[in-house]
Structure formats: C-alpha cells, structure tokens
Amino acid sequence: MxxxxxxxxxxxxxxxxxxxxxxxxxxxxxxxxxxxxxxxxxxxxxxxxxxxxxxxxxxxxxxxxxxxxxxxxxxxxxxxxxxxxxxxxxxxxxxxxxxxxxxxxxxxxxxxxxxxxxxxxxxxxxxxxxxxxxxxxxxxxxxxxxxxxxxxxxxxxxxxxxxxxxxxxxxxxxxxxxxxxxxxxxxxxxxxxTGGRFDFVGAAGLSTVLVCLLLAISKGADWGWTNGLTLGLFAAAVVVLLLWGWFELRTRQALVDLRTTARRQVLLTNLASVVFAFAMFAMSLVLPQILQLPTATGYGLGRSLLVTGLVLVPAGLVMMATAPLSARLSRARGPKVTLMVGAVVVAAGYGLGVVLMSAIWQLVLVSGLIGAGIGFAYGSMPALIMGAVPVSETAAANSLNTLMRAIGTSVSSAVAGMILSHLTVSLGPAVVPSQDGFRLIMALGSGMALVALVIAAFLPGQRRHQEFPLGPREEAVPAAR
Incomplete structure (x- = not known):
C-alpha cells in the first residue's frame, strides 16, 4: 500500500x-x-x-x-x-x-x-x-x-x-x-x-489447547474447580498439548518452532513473562476494589469509578516514561539486568502495598512504583526475545511472548478471585472482600515478582552488540525458509 x-x-x-x-x-x-x-x-x-x-x-x-x-x-x-x-x-x-x-x-x-x-x-x-x-x-x-x-x-x-x-x-x-x-x-x-505454507493443523491444535486452558481458568470459579467440566478441560488441554508438541516437532514449517522456543533465553523469558503478567494484573484487581469499597468497612475509601480510574492513570504514565530508561539500561548492562531490576521494583511496590492502602496518595505511590517496575521488565522482554530468534521469526516469537502474558493475567484473575471470594467480611446484608484478602494478593504479587527475579538470574548475559544479532540493517538478504 x-x-x-x-x-x-x-x-x-x-x-x-x-x-x-x-x-x-x-x-x-x-x-x-x-x-x-x-x-x-x-x-x-x-x-x-x-x-x-x-x-x-x-x-x-x-x-x-x-x-x-x-x-x-x-x-x-x-x-x-x-x-x-x-x-x-x-x-x-x-x-x-x-x-x-x-x-x-x-x-x-x-x-x-x-x-x-x-x-x-x-x-x-x-x-x-x-x-x-x-x-x-x-x-x-x-x-x-x-x-x-x-x-x-x-x-x-x-x-x-x-x-x-x-x-x-x-x-x-x-x-x-x-x-x-x-x-x-x-x-x-x-x-x-519466511514464505512457505501455513501450519493449519498446528494452529488448530494450539487453539484447542488455549481455549480449553483459558476457559477452565476463567470459568472454573463459576463452575467449581472440582467440577467435571473444569477438570475435563484441564485434562484435554494437557493431552492436546502433548499431541500438538509431538506434531510440531515433526513439521517442517511449524506454527511454533519449538526448538527455538526451547532455547534457554527464549524459554526463560517466556516463563518470566507469565509470572510478571500475574504480578502486574494483581494490582488491577486489588486497587480499584479498595478505592470503591464503602468507608464503613474500615479500609475501603468510598471513591467513585471516575476517581478510581484517575488514581490508576499515573501507573500507566510512569510505565511509558520508564520505557526509554529500560532501553538505556539494556544497552549499558544487557536486558537480563533490566528484567531483574524490574522484578525487584515490582516486588518492592507490592511489599509497600501490604502496609500502605489506607489513603489515595499511598495507592498512587504503590501503583506508580509497580508501574515503573513493569516498564523496566516489559521493555526488556522484546530485546531478550529478539536477541535469540532469527529475524524471519520475529513476529511469531513476539506473539508467543504476548500470549504468555495473557496466560499470566488469566491465572492471576482466577487466583485473586478465589482468594477474595473466600476471605470476606459482612457489611450489613452484603459480603465484601476482607482487607486480609487484599493484603494476601499484594504479598502474592511481591512473591511472584521475586520468582521472576530468580528466573531472570538464569538468563544468559548479553553484551550490547549481541542484543539484536540479526537486526534489520545487518541482513542484506531477506530470510527464507
């Protein structure tokens, strides 16, 4: 065009x-x-x-x-x-x-x-x-x-x-x-x-796995985690995943190159993405409820939906402002270090959130700190992925990494929903999540960020000139398969 x-x-x-x-x-x-x-x-x-x-x-x-x-x-x-x-x-x-x-x-x-x-x-x-x-x-x-x-x-x-x-x-x-x-x-x-033929069988298999997995995760609380349909979907996801992996390894032009995906740098980055997405989404589940719950609870702030949204805006702005700093740190020390810094900052933000949730300024501080950590971490992930895959597979590799984040947010939503539905207090005729439930989710977010830190520690180190080994200006001939 x-x-x-x-x-x-x-x-x-x-x-x-x-x-x-x-x-x-x-x-x-x-x-x-x-x-x-x-x-x-x-x-x-x-x-x-x-x-x-x-x-x-x-x-x-x-x-x-x-x-x-x-x-x-x-x-x-x-x-x-x-x-x-x-x-x-x-x-x-x-x-x-x-x-x-x-x-x-x-x-x-x-x-x-x-x-x-x-x-x-x-x-x-x-x-x-x-x-x-x-x-x-x-x-x-x-x-x-x-x-x-x-x-x-x-x-x-x-x-x-x-x-x-x-x-x-x-x-x-x-x-x-x-x-x-x-x-x-x-x-x-x-x-x-890359050219070639599209792997329709691989696409159908992966789609089946994802639909079974995410449907079970997202609807499990409504259906019951021990319900036959929920357990059946989880079982189907595992069985189809194994069959799909067997097929993909034997397909010349597979939807997902599992051998590339299994490289340590790609595999660990994707694992860290799942964990980080879990931690990131926990903030989105906790802070709006604290802001909107009635003050009669003793910990709710009784604010409107509009005020709640405005309180979350600084986190997004901090995230965007941190992105260039993430790139500078990655150039100087490598994206592995940037990911680890992001994990530490997110863990610290959630740690503060366990004790600071009684005023708007405290929630702005907590969300801003978590946003900064996510900005560092998410800024480093494309560098880690693209530093380990050929330029001809960039879109597929980045898409898989984005998918890992989606799985992490889905699991986070299910886990947080389960916690908040079990740790409740009575407010007149209504039952609302308790402060202990919110604190537990904050602590869990901090713990998951530390898990991401441990995963990132096992990534291979990168020097500046290795960051994008097959960059756009370095390849004279487009890649073909």
Missing part, C-alpha cells in the same frame, strides 16, 4: 504510530469494566451468561495472537497489522449497535482478535528501524500494553457517566479507524518474509 518510490518515514513517526496502535488495542481490555455489573440488565441476560462478554475477548485474543504472528512472518507484518485493526473496528461497530448478548459477544471476540497488534508492531520495528533506535522503540511499544490499560478505565468511566454506553464502542471504532489510516499512510511493509 505504500508507494515503493516514496521516501521512508522517519523512525520517530513509525514508533509513534505503532505505539498509538498498541495503546488503542490495549484500551479494549479495560473499556468495558464500568459496564460489567450492568451487562445483565443492558443485554437482557443472566449474570453467568453476561460474563461471556469478557471471556470471548480473552479466548479470541489468545487464539489470534500466535496465528497472526506466524502469518505476519509469512505474508507481511504490516498486512496482518491492518487486518487486525480492521477486525477491531468491525468488532467495535457491532458492539456499538448491540442491544442483546449474542452480537455483543461476537463484537468483543473480534476486538480480542486484534490483540496481535503489539507483537506485530514490535516486529515491524525490528525490520524497519536503525539498530541504535530499536531498543528504546520496542520498549515503548511493549509498555503501551500497560498504558492503554491504565487510561482505559477513567476514559470509559467518564463516557459511561456522561453519555449512552454505546458511545464507548463508537469511540473505540473511531480510534481504530484513525490508527488504521495512520498505518496505511506512514508505516512501511517489510520485505522480510
């Missing part, structure tokens, strides 16, 4: 456009939070059925991310980026026109299918940016995931309070159109392609 005789856009322009796209896509995760309690009434559905509005987005994103990444390596990352953004726009329009449950689920699933935008953006940066700009750019792109999540809640709260709820989705559609137009006009298509 870009003219071949046009001058290449400036790196800053490409970075801004792609990062804006990442923020818009990540907004979709928190966009509906103010509506979740009202969905049964708004859509004429039972509370149990209404949860599929959230679950459908999670499942679609998990399935689409690795598939879109692999297709990007094969047929063009910009092309798949545009397809993902079109799905986002179409899904948002369907949601905006919805008044019943089924079209809302379809629209939210299409929004979730756009989750591959962030790993595709990182991969485009590797192909198009000068090597000296790549570290900072990918750190900013990676951090856009948290920034969009932090900005989405206050923005959606304002719209829900001041306008009809459908405006939320019309706004999302409008932002998607803007991003799509900017990508068409300003982001070039890379010539780095």
């Amino acid at each position: 870009s003219p071949t005789n046009a001058a290449p856009p400036r790196p800053n322009v490409v970075v801004v456009v792609l990062a804006f796209g990442g923020i818009v896509v990540s907004l979709m995760q928190t966009l509906v939070i103010p509506l979740v309690p009202r969905f049964p009434e708004l859509l004429g559905a039972s509370p149990a059925d209404a949860t599929w509005v959230i679950t459908s987005t999670l499942l679609a994103g998990a399935v689409a991310t690795p598939v879109v990444g692999r297709l990007g390596d094969m047929y063009g990352k910009r092309r798949m980026l545009l397809i993902s953004l079109v799905l986002l726009v179409v899904g948002s329009v369907i949601c905006a026109l919805s008044g019943t449950l089924l079209p809302m689920i379809v629209g939210r699933a299409l929004q979730g299918a756009a989750s591959g935008v962030i790993p595709l953006g990182i991969s485009i940066m590797r192909d198009e940016l000068p090597a000296e700009r790549l570290g900072a750019a990918t750190a900013v792109m990676s951090a856009s995931l948290g920034v969009g999540g932090s900005l989405g809640l206050p923005a959606s709260a304002v719209l829900v309070e001041k306008t009809d709820w459908h405006v939320l989705f019309w706004t999302a559609a409008g932002l998607g159109v803007v991003v799509t137009a900017l990508v068409v006009a300003l982001v070039p298509e890379s010539s780095v392609r």
Whole structure:
C-alpha cells in the first residue's frame, strides 16, 4: 500500500504510530469494566451468561495472537497489522449497535482478535528501524500494553457517566479507524518474509489447547474447580498439548518452532513473562476494589469509578516514561539486568502495598512504583526475545511472548478471585472482600515478582552488540525458509 518510490518515514513517526496502535488495542481490555455489573440488565441476560462478554475477548485474543504472528512472518507484518485493526473496528461497530448478548459477544471476540497488534508492531520495528533506535522503540511499544490499560478505565468511566454506553464502542471504532489510516499512510511493509505454507493443523491444535486452558481458568470459579467440566478441560488441554508438541516437532514449517522456543533465553523469558503478567494484573484487581469499597468497612475509601480510574492513570504514565530508561539500561548492562531490576521494583511496590492502602496518595505511590517496575521488565522482554530468534521469526516469537502474558493475567484473575471470594467480611446484608484478602494478593504479587527475579538470574548475559544479532540493517538478504 505504500508507494515503493516514496521516501521512508522517519523512525520517530513509525514508533509513534505503532505505539498509538498498541495503546488503542490495549484500551479494549479495560473499556468495558464500568459496564460489567450492568451487562445483565443492558443485554437482557443472566449474570453467568453476561460474563461471556469478557471471556470471548480473552479466548479470541489468545487464539489470534500466535496465528497472526506466524502469518505476519509469512505474508507481511504490516498486512496482518491492518487486518487486525480492521477486525477491531468491525468488532467495535457491532458492539456499538448491540442491544442483546449474542452480537455483543461476537463484537468483543473480534476486538480480542486484534490483540496481535503489539507483537506485530514490535516486529515491524525490528525490520524497519536503525539498530541504535530499536531498543528504546520496542520498549515503548511493549509498555503501551500497560498504558492503554491504565487510561482505559477513567476514559470509559467518564463516557459511561456522561453519555449512552454505546458511545464507548463508537469511540473505540473511531480510534481504530484513525490508527488504521495512520498505518496505511506512514508505516512501511517489510520485505522480510519466511514464505512457505501455513501450519493449519498446528494452529488448530494450539487453539484447542488455549481455549480449553483459558476457559477452565476463567470459568472454573463459576463452575467449581472440582467440577467435571473444569477438570475435563484441564485434562484435554494437557493431552492436546502433548499431541500438538509431538506434531510440531515433526513439521517442517511449524506454527511454533519449538526448538527455538526451547532455547534457554527464549524459554526463560517466556516463563518470566507469565509470572510478571500475574504480578502486574494483581494490582488491577486489588486497587480499584479498595478505592470503591464503602468507608464503613474500615479500609475501603468510598471513591467513585471516575476517581478510581484517575488514581490508576499515573501507573500507566510512569510505565511509558520508564520505557526509554529500560532501553538505556539494556544497552549499558544487557536486558537480563533490566528484567531483574524490574522484578525487584515490582516486588518492592507490592511489599509497600501490604502496609500502605489506607489513603489515595499511598495507592498512587504503590501503583506508580509497580508501574515503573513493569516498564523496566516489559521493555526488556522484546530485546531478550529478539536477541535469540532469527529475524524471519520475529513476529511469531513476539506473539508467543504476548500470549504468555495473557496466560499470566488469566491465572492471576482466577487466583485473586478465589482468594477474595473466600476471605470476606459482612457489611450489613452484603459480603465484601476482607482487607486480609487484599493484603494476601499484594504479598502474592511481591512473591511472584521475586520468582521472576530468580528466573531472570538464569538468563544468559548479553553484551550490547549481541542484543539484536540479526537486526534489520545487518541482513542484506531477506530470510527464507
């Protein structure tokens, strides 16, 4: 779509456009939070059925991310980026026109299918940016995931309070159109392609594993963790995973190159991503509830949804501001050190949160500190992944890493939900989570960050010139398989 005789856009322009796209896509995760309690009434559905509005987005994103990444390596990352953004726009329009449950689920699933935008953006940066700009750019792109999540809640709260709820989705559609137009006009298509045939069997197998696993995790609390359906889904995920791995190892052009994935640097980075995502999402589950619970509990702050969203904004801004610092530290000491620093900062932030949760300024401090640690950690992960995979597999590898984060957030949500449902106190006729439950989740977040620190300690060290061994300006001929 870009003219071949046009001058290449400036790196800053490409970075801004792609990062804006990442923020818009990540907004979709928190966009509906103010509506979740009202969905049964708004859509004429039972509370149990209404949860599929959230679950459908999670499942679609998990399935689409690795598939879109692999297709990007094969047929063009910009092309798949545009397809993902079109799905986002179409899904948002369907949601905006919805008044019943089924079209809302379809629209939210299409929004979730756009989750591959962030790993595709990182991969485009590797192909198009000068090597000296790549570290900072990918750190900013990676951090856009948290920034969009932090900005989405206050923005959606304002719209829900001041306008009809459908405006939320019309706004999302409008932002998607803007991003799509900017990508068409300003982001070039890379010539780095793997070619070959798409692994449909591998895609179907991995999709089955993810749907079984995430469905069991997300619905286990409602169905019961010992329920036959929950246990059956977990068992099916394990069996299909083993069969899928056996097949992928014997497939010449596999959806996921398991031999590359098993390299120590890639494997440990992905494990750290799961743990970090668990720790990061715990903050999103605890702080809003503390802020909104009535003051009669003795620990709730009784604030509105809008104030709650505004309290979380600084964490996203700190995350984005920390991204360039993450890149500098990675250049100076290697991304392994940056990941370890992030883990220590997140652990310290949650540690403070165990004792500091009685005032707004304390929660801003805690969330800001955790946001800074996540900015360091998420900024280092693309460098670690891209430092260990060929340039022709960048999108698939980054997509798999993004998928690991999604699994971590899903597990975090399930564990936190289980804790808060068991540690409760009575408030008149109502039962609400207890302060001990919130403190336990904070302590668990700190502990998981320390687990990530231990995992990161076993990563191989990297020197500056080894950070991106197959950078875009260092390969004269596009990779082929």
